[in-house]
Amino acid sequence: MAVAYHCVRGDAARVKLIGRERGYHGVNFGGISVGGIAGNRKLFPVALPTVDHLRSTHDLARNAFTRGEPEFGAEFADELEARITTLHDPSTIAAVIVEPMAGSTGVLIPPKGYLKRLRQICDKYGILLIFDEVITGFGRLGADWAANKFDVLPDIITCAKGLSNGVVPMGALLVKPEIHDAFMAAAADRAIEFPAWLYLFGTPAGLRSLPLPRWTFPGRDAGKPVCWCAFTGDIIAVSPPLIISEAEIDRLFAVIGDAIQATA
Secondary structure, three states: OHHHHHHHOOOOOOOEEEEEOOOOOOOOHHHHHHOOOHHHHHHOOOOOOOEEEEOOOOOHHHHOOOOOOOOOOHHHHHHHHHHHHHOOOHHHEEEEEEOOOEOOOOOEOOOOOHHHHHHHHHHHHOOEEEEEOOOOOOOOOOOOOHHHHOOOOOOEEEEEHHHHOOOOOOEEEEEOHHHHHHHHOOHHHHHHHHHHHHHOOHHHHHHHOOOOOOOOOHHHHOOOOOOOOOOOOOOOOOOOOOOOOHHHHHHHHHHHHHHHHHHO
16 A cells, blocks of 8 residues: 555655564565564565565663663664665655564564654655554553554554454554545546455355365364464563453463473
8 A cells, every 4th residue: 555655646666665573464475575574484485575674673682671661772763764775765665664562573662762763764755654553453552552652653554353353354454644535536537446346256155165174283182282382482472351450460470480480
């Protein structure tokens, strides 16, 4: 959408995207291209050629055991300006996409001022800022959106999962009015095509013809515990429900602590 938006505005040279190391944006072609998980990218040797990546904000040496937003690391955002001015032409960059708070590669809270600095640089060079809020949206951080939590307004927000409480596979894009208006101004010319894409006749019919699979899990079926080795190494990501109580949180981390001590 970012590339199409610039094209609609007559700025067709903006075709490049900037992701971030350790970023996760799904395992589709585009998501893996802008994503920064090495294990995922190795599975798809061919990706979008017009993508670059910033360094992750993960800085264990300076921010270990930080409570809340890390004090150090806002300068990581300056790499965006250095990279696009030395390795690229800023006028060819369509968008920067980041998770405001990384999820799949560790719950990494952004350093103080980092997201605001990204916003400033994007504004300076006419680049769209995209927040992937599939994980952080809909109250997950105690605010409706991470954008509001960190007081940074992106141009586009991607969301899913919490959008339907995980009941229906559904995603959405939230955009600024000027992006919406740019597309709608030209929509009348293609309006006759829209209904054909909305009904999706083929997908339900095709799925109905398939037998329901029986998923097998060797460890579970054999009655033995299973250890899932993730791409994230020694990071343990916890995703409790929003209704979890303080006592349950204490119990949760007590169990994790006991498990670490027992296996150390």
